[in-house]
Amino acid sequence: MRLKKVRGAIVALAVALALWYLYPTLKFYTLSEEARSRMSPEELARLSERAVKLGLDLKGGMYLVLEVDLSKLRPEERKDAVDRAMQIITNRVDQFGVAEPVVQRQGKDRIIVELPGLKDIDRAMKLIGQTAQLEFKLLKPKDERDLVLKKMDEVLAVKKPKPKGKAEELFQEAPEDTFLLSHPFTGLMYRLGEEDLGVRVEDVPKVKELLSKPEVQKVIPPDGEFLWAAKPEVIGGEKYYRLYYLKKRPEMTGAMIKDARPDVGSGYDPSVAGRPIVRFSTTKDGVRLFARITGANIGRRLAIVLDRKVFSAPVIRTRIPRGNGQITGLESMQEAKDLAIVLRTGALPAPVKIINKQVVGPSLGADSIRKGVKAALIGLVLVVVFMVAYYRLCGLIADLALILNLVFLVAALAGLRGTLTLPGIAGIILTIGMSVDANVLIFERIREELRQGRTALRAISNGYSQAFRTILDANLTTLITAVVLYQFGTGPIRGFATTLSLGIIFSMFTAVVVTRVILDALVGGEV
Template sequence: MDRKLLGRLGTTIVMLIIAIAGLWSTIRLIEMGPEGRAELKDTAPETFQELQAKAISLGLDLQGGMHMVVEIDATDMTEEEAWDAHRRALEVIRNRIDEFGVEEPIIQPLGEGRILVQLAGIDDPERAKNIVRRTAFLEFKLVALSSRTSELVTVIDEIAKEMRESSTEYEAPVESDEPPMVAMSDEADTAAVDTAMAALFADLEPETPAVDAASAEEHPFLSLLQSFGYTEDGGLNLAVPEPNIAAVEEILALPEVTDIMPDELEFRLGVVEESENSSNPFESYARLYLLNREAEITGAAVSRANLSFDQRRFNEPIVSVAFKSDYVKRFAQITGDNTGRQLAIVLDGKVRSAPVLRVRIPDGRAQIEGAFNADEANDLAVVLRSGALPAPIKIVEERTVGSTLGQDSIDAGASAGLFGLAFVIVFMFVYYRVSGVIANAVLVVNVVLILSALAMFGATLTLPGIAGIVLTMGMAVDANVLIFERIREEFRTGKSIVASIQTGYERAFKTILDANITTFLTGLILFYYGSGPIRGFAVTLMIGIVMSVFTAVFCSRIAFDFLYSTGRMRRLSI
């Protein structure tokens, strides 16, 4: 055996050892099975993550997860503004998903104003959707004095009353099978409330407001509100029972009401809260605030946001916020100049809380409360750290793949691959005999090298990717068939075994190279212009082509040379 052959054989063996080592983590995870993997994840998460990082990554269609396409609302934006909003939204969503902790997400632009988001292996799709689509626009606004609130709600009540009295044409509301939210005195009173609300909201069909009929007749707006406790300056705290929220929002949006609102003020509702008073007939309500329209400070000033627990409220989850150094003095000035007033924390147009400023806050820290559970508080911290979306987004396409379906896909793909491999092995052995055995051995090496490359390069294996592997198996065999037929032709002309093998490989090489280069270029185009599963197919196709050429031309030639040089091939079995 000459040194060149020994060197080529040694190189192949070393590559095969490295390939098997690269697949070791994948093999261990497969041997554990679903239950073993779940147990290891719970008992030794660091070991599990280390194994998973070195193993072949499975795509959305194989391990389950969610696929969604979101669209930026670019209404009233110029073309340049829409492009910038799309770019910034892509960055914000990517930051949010990274903070959320999803491994190897796919987040990429998809046409004009759309973004593709694929999250493999997530357990809570609804939570992921909320993380992605939440605008997370944070504002800190001062609450107006209660005297202004009382004045404005009285004026709005008068406007609502005048509108109802001047309305002569309206449609009576559709009768509902649901019982009224609050017991009325009699059927006539109930009809009076329905009539008043129908006249006021001719273009809306709100849920039947929970009001007293007599009160609604005299005060159509005030009757929708409820007072509880007093403010710091002696005014009443106002709230809206949940059944009345739609009606209150409709009244506040009336042109006649917006026209009388001062430019510097606006009404905002808080988040819906559960009533803590057992004597209260309403189970839930939202507080009503009159705020300065201009924010004192916004979420752009936030440098850190973290999940914390309020020791004073039985470890209730909250979000602790720290401001950037440039805004610390500004926040200290706001809190110092407005001691005794409420500072509302507004998130996406809803007031989360409105604490009273007791003292000046010099360290640039605040906390957001709002009846969170730990996951909700942590998700809010994630979106605040990542920044607000430049414009609202909507989900235009959504698809969820369960883990069971993903496992079924893996099983089906593996079965197809093994069946194809077995068929090819039998055919090659029957048709080419000893040479077929060499081709089969090379084919197994080819599959091992492809899978190892996927693991070591961190590529993601998808269902189309499995199809790509099966396809390259056929291409690898095709290359061997070309070589064997060339060798057979050369041998029939009377050449020796060595000369036939050498000439056969040389003449088949150009054909094999040309065919595989064109297919490789096709794979590059699919990878560049495709997305998701198409890219997965392209990756495995390109890796498979490289490995097929290597094993067919290099490895099988070593096998022929080794058998002939050691005297094990005295006649050509092909």
């Protein structure tokens, strides 16, 4: 009798806890738009936090698999490069404002990013994948640049052919582009202002091809490099990209950046006034370093380089003692905000490449929810009808246990701050069929005991005790499989493994404990 009371108390406590954890989910997803508008943002956020979250396949959003390129890192840098990249991406996503993002490591060099409810896909991909390697580099003097350009023309120039023998061939028209033949590199360039060189947008691929040639790379000094401007400029109706010749070694890097904020430029410069900019401040060490760099190079130009693209190259007019600066050349305030985010969170330790991208629209997610719920209800109704038809009262008790199993499962997801995905719904549907399996074993054992002439109380006791080992073995093997799926799977597979594991645990509880409490109460009442 005492054991029966303990079982009853456990069941009552479990039901009370389940309803407590399930209530926020029911309330959140049944709230009308009017009721939501009446609630404060803090109240709505608290309620949302306690409710079951929907995965991106149900809510809509983006799923990315990123690969970190470790090939250019030293062995000692590779050890924690992926973990550092994951932390930086997590910080960027958090500042991006996505609710309930998931960032997790997969294997040796891959990172999975899930962004439920995301709408601006292109912006998110740029924000996540940008290396954000900020560098401050001094421009090389103009005479050094021109000398290198002259050598490049010399190694690329087409040698003039020897005069031909026939008289009529000597008087043939000379090629129109003889200057380009003797100046194959600088012939594609135009002077922009007093010092800069520009390349027309249509000629940029050709210039990049020439720059990549081994003979051209040999004439570029080891301490110098050519870098392109981040964006083209329109001059005289033509679009040009500036090409800068800089010192290869940076004077300062983004590691010295303490803070960065978007702003609107002011002053008389039309390229800055009223345009979006990013103002930054440096750390204490950065303040000293920036003051030393600017003080020692007054009159020279300091390029602000982000991911090997020059955003601006202003002239150092005076020493900057406080370590403040600004980045110009941005097209929109959104771009300024995103750049400020990546500068604040830091540069990725290595480039990342997007190797898999899946985007689910909100309408497709809503359709998945409808179909998943419909499938679950159909499965539930079929199981309920079969159990009642075959086992009568015992079947009705098993159906009650099945419904409690589903209540416990969803409540556990809410309590564990879990996320429900489409494969998770499949796991719930599978649980519906599996949860009554244990009851079938128990009821068949009880029938055998009754046929042998035992009393109802003895038949129930023997039926549960004899079936328990079989039930435990069957569920334990399935649970092990679910744990392996969760441990080695990712994303959707983990969602399936989670609901399957919880379903197995709660089906054991409802089949062995809940139904036993109800049967003992009924039979005890008869006796």
